[in-house]
Amino acid sequence: xxxxxxxxxxxxxxxxxxxxxxxxxxxxxxxxxxxxxxxxxxxxxxxxxxxxxxxxxxxxxxxxxxxxxxxxxxxxxxxxxxxxxxxxxxxxxxxxxxxxxxxxxxxxxxxxxxxxxxxxxxxxxxxxxxxxxxxx
Amino acid sequence: xxxxxxxxxxxxxxxxxxxxxxxxxxxxxxxxxxxxxxxxxxxxxxxxxxxxxxxxxxxxxxxxxxxxxxxxxxxxxxxxxxxxxxxxxxxxxxxxxxxxxxxxxxxxxxxxxxxxxxxxxxxxxxxxxxxxxxxxxxxxxxxxxxxxxxxxxxxxxxxxxxxxxxxxxxxxxxxxxxxxxxxxxxxxxxxxxxxxxxxxxxxxxxxxxxxxxxxxxxxxxxxxxxxxxxxxxxxxxxxxxxxxxxxxxxxxxxxxxxxxxxxxxxxxxxxxxxxxxxxxxxxxxxxxxxxxxxxxxxxxxxxxxxxxxxxxxxxxxxxxxxxxxxxxxxxxxxxxxxxxxxxxxxxxxxxxxxxxxxxxxxxxxxxxxxxxxxxxxxxxxxxxxxxxxxxxxxxxxxxxxxxxxxxxxxxxxxxxxxxxxxxxxxxxxxxxxxxxxxxxxxxxxxxxxxxxxxxxxxxxxxxxxxxxxxxxxxxxxxxxxxxxxxxxxxxxxxxxx
Numbered sequence: 001x002x003x004x005x006x007x008x009x010x011x012x013x014x015x016x017x018x019x020x021x022x023x024x025x026x027x028x029x030x031x032x033x034x035x036x037x038x039x040x041x042x043x044x045x046x047x048x049x050x051x052x053x054x055x056x057x058x059x060x061x062x063x064x065x066x067x068x069x070x071x072x073x074x075x076x077x078x079x080x081x082x083x084x085x086x087x088x089x090x091x092x093x094x095x096x097x098x099x100x101x102x103x104x105x106x107x108x109x110x111x112x113x114x115x116x117x118x119x120x121x122x123x124x125x126x127x128x129x130x131x132x133x134x135x136x
Numbered sequence: 137x138x139x140x141x142x143x144x145x146x147x148x149x150x151x152x153x154x155x156x157x158x159x160x161x162x163x164x165x166x167x168x169x170x171x172x173x174x175x176x177x178x179x180x181x182x183x184x185x186x187x188x189x190x191x192x193x194x195x196x197x198x199x200x201x202x203x204x205x206x207x208x209x210x211x212x213x214x215x216x217x218x219x220x221x222x223x224x225x226x227x228x229x230x231x232x233x234x235x236x237x238x239x240x241x242x243x244x245x246x247x248x249x250x251x252x253x254x255x256x257x258x259x260x261x262x263x264x265x266x267x268x269x270x271x272x273x274x275x276x277x278x279x280x281x282x283x284x285x286x287x288x289x290x291x292x293x294x295x296x297x298x299x300x301x302x303x304x305x306x307x308x309x310x311x312x313x314x315x316x317x318x319x320x321x322x323x324x325x326x327x328x329x330x331x332x333x334x335x336x337x338x339x340x341x342x343x344x345x346x347x348x349x350x351x352x353x354x355x356x357x358x359x360x361x362x363x364x365x366x367x368x369x370x371x372x373x374x375x376x377x378x379x380x381x382x383x384x385x386x387x388x389x390x391x392x393x394x395x396x397x398x399x400x401x402x403x404x405x406x407x408x409x410x411x412x413x414x415x416x417x418x419x420x421x422x423x424x425x426x427x428x429x430x431x432x433x434x435x436x437x438x439x440x441x442x443x444x445x446x447x448x449x450x451x452x453x454x455x456x457x458x459x460x461x462x463x464x465x466x467x468x469x470x471x472x473x474x475x476x477x478x479x480x481x482x483x484x485x486x487x488x489x490x491x492x493x494x495x496x497x498x499x500x501x502x503x504x505x506x507x508x509x510x511x512x513x514x515x516x517x518x519x520x521x522x523x524x525x526x527x528x529x530x531x532x533x534x535x536x537x538x539x540x541x542x543x544x545x546x547x548x549x550x551x552x553x554x555x556x557x558x559x560x561x562x563x564x565x566x567x568x569x570x571x572x573x574x575x576x577x578x579x580x581x582x583x584x585x586x587x588x589x590x591x592x593x594x595x596x597x598x599x600x601x602x603x604x605x606x607x608x609x610x611x612x613x614x615x616x617x618x619x620x621x622x623x624x625x626x627x628x629x630x631x632x633x
Binding site for chain 1: 232233235348349362386388391392393394395454457460461463464467471478479480481482483485488489490491492493494495496497500501504506509510512513514516517518520526527529530531532533534535536537539572574578589590
């Protein structure tokens, strides 16, 4: 029962990705190729969702490309405006905590004092792979 | 009473002209009347009344906690508030109730402030209009001002009264609208690229961005760790100074707060600008600047000059690249910060149980809107191994050049910079949505974000009194010296205006 619901959920998503990327214009001059899209969706665990989102990313990249015009030879990257100061380190004493119950209250699925997660180490289905669990 | 300044109302409370409970109830009823502005996501009525009651007890015993005791305040909904829902205007955190108060919220409460509610914003503070949150856009109270309504009547007849309302600017639009509509006397916003100063400018209130490291970010749901600061919105500069005095200082829970002691200060009652040197950065004279803002900018510069200040032109050569640099750094840090939203420990969680990755992906698709997803994806692109050097590191280098521009200017004898905050006055919502969030942010943050990248600058937007519609100027000063001196430049400038 749950497997079917899951299949339906995943099917629409996988179906979108297949349909969408097959329409990708091979002549598009963008840096955002189908490979990059797939790679990024896996890394970010956020999907593009539409052609518009890809177009928006391309525009964002084109915008960022303007930085090439700046001469940064010999310039060190700046990570923080407080780089000249020492970071505050407090002493290693336990002064608070023991609030497991409070923290667990905000989670949807909890068993005793554990957050419950679905099984790990299962990659997202690739675009050209068959639907997962179709044998179930 | 509600239109008074914080200091005036505090005096009234101390003298017993009004009680905290009465004040709280007036504000609550005004919040109900102005519900159409959509400034508040959560109105914490019971909490507020309880806090007001306690404040009243303190006043009766003569043990008031200070200037903020009994004063209604509002807090942007990306600050954690214990037992009060904190959503960041996103589906991802709908129903999320933090178990703790952000440090700045705690400080306000410790001084007796009365929390009216959590204000509306762009989703996760990403945007410059306060139009992209899941609870809907915030309407600028000035849309309902006599002047604007008359102007609209002249332009179009038979138009629906409410169709052409103005945006508040963003992303702290709800806080700005709450203060401008007199529903509270001070509000907290956050400022990463102008998110406090932009809506302050559009709503005609004072928006203050403290120097990075002056005010604790603990409990502020982070957007860009290296640029975020809590912002203060009030109706006058003196009020902002009062609130800043309560909030500034080292916080052991935020290691990016500086450890230098913060001396208490008060603004001088009279100003002497004779010793002040004001810089006008020539690169800020953008072609897109509206003529009204440009003329107001000159007017302000002339005013200072006529009062004896030295007003000179200065140069911030990398200004034109600052918005691009900001865009890369912001999206990169956002990509990292948004990774915490996976549905496991808090927030929205979808029903997929096939695998953790599938669950995370679906949760994030359902929880985030297009703007947030777009920034996460852009950020991830810039952080890809093959792009890291050319985009992220490059942007960090450009950031140093921009910060150095400011250092050079302030080292050359300039005390404050005077610039516009926005390109034009608040635009109608229907016009604002014609471009997407990224384009708008790039346009609207143009004057404000450079200062976030340089970090050490105090910035504020000051409303022009008697303006037909809110026009704002930006005053920036810089100093490594302790806080009293940092404000010195601002103090005198403010009091003159």
